[in-house]
Amino acid sequence: MSISNEGKNIALSEGTTGAKEIGTTPMIDFETFQIKSHFWGRLTIWAVIVLTLAVPLYLSFVLGFHPGWSTIISGFAAYASIVMFVWVLEPISYYPVLGVSGTYLAFLTGNIGNMCLPCASIAQNVVGAEPGTKKGEITASLAIATASIVNIVMLLIAILAGSYFISLMPESVVSNFRFVLPAIFGAVIAQFAIKKPLFGVIGIAFGLFVNIGPVPRSLQTFLSILGTVVVCMLLEKMKNKKKEA
DSSP, X not given: OOOOTTOSSOOOOBOTTSEEEETTEEEEOHHHHHHHHHHHHHHHHHHHHHHHHHHHHHHHHXXXXXXXXXXXXXXXXXXXXXXXXXXXXXXXXXXXXXHHHHHHHHHHHOOIIIIIHHHHHHHHHHHTOOTTSHHHHHHHHHHHHHHHHHHHHHHHHHHHHHHHHHHHSOHHHHGGGGGHHHHHHHHHHHHHHHHOHHXXXXXXXXXXXXXXXXXXXXXXXXXXXXXXXXXXXXXXXXXXXXXXX
């Protein structure tokens, strides 16, 4: 391949902004790429937050379906008791692999631990890119973007097909779908109980207590989760102290 002086085949030029051109395709340096990642990442995430809150706010204050602040607070407290540590730990622990752009993409699309992070790690391993490097961040971003597109397409197919098949099912079968969520939580408890049988017993004990005892329904989930976590943590601390002694 010959390269002419006029740069007809390949032309490289660098301006004051760090932008480059190869042929007719503009390119930017890595620092500019990260600046743009911060801009678009913050913009899209804040847009998703606003759109997510718009629906419940519209239902609550425009259509008059507000469930009451006690229900909202108890629901948030129950959820926060499970994932509030994750809000801090995940961005810190995942950032070295995902990088700036990959972190924005992953937290925008979700499924970080079971989709985005594995895809990024495998892609980096395939192309020989070390996590934390420029090549590693670009690789992670491309892998997460591809995985997110595939995930959205498959979800659309599953939702549309699932809605159709559910409409064909008899009411007796559809009514049993309310047991799906408890079954999922039961499977999670069983998963932990296999490794730590005592933790499973404690979780079941707290579940029975809050359902049988005089506990308000709005606080049952929160107290069950909080009590199980606190007792298990105390037992682990006592166990570690005995080992140290």
